[in-house]
Amino acid sequence: MTPKTDGGFDPSLQNILTTLLLVLLVLFAISALDSKTPLLAVVKGVSMLPTLREGDIVFLKSASPGDIRVGDVVVYTTPRGELVIHRVIGVVVDHETNTYYYRTEGDNNVIEDLPNYERGLGVPYSRIVGKVVEFNGYVFKIPYLGYITLLLRSLRP
Incomplete structure (x- = not known):
């Protein structure tokens, strides 16, 4: 500036x-x-440091199963319905059911998201909410603005 x-x-x-x-x-x-994909997601927690920080807002886009690749950052729902923003570290295709599964892990984590996997294969495509928008390998984000949302959520009874 x-x-x-x-x-x-x-x-x-x-x-x-x-x-x-x-x-x-x-x-x-x-x-x-x-699109049924939400436009934005707010980062909560430190599992994606240093790529994403708590309070960052990321933009999402829909993606077909084959368009999600190793290295992409995705948002998915856990079996309990919570949202998680993590990186894809592996893709598994069950050819019998033609179902895509994605092995995921936070950049700041040392283990995969095993509790969220289905049949031990990964997060199924049906639970993928969207793919985080990237440009030349850089995650498009708005730093800190999401703290407003996190604060408002914390004030709800």
């Missing part, structure tokens, strides 16, 4: 960045209109 002599930032540059962010949000919202 362009520093000003009074210690602030150039308002025109701030306006440009704000406009770009709003355009990106609108584009993601439009693409999500005909």
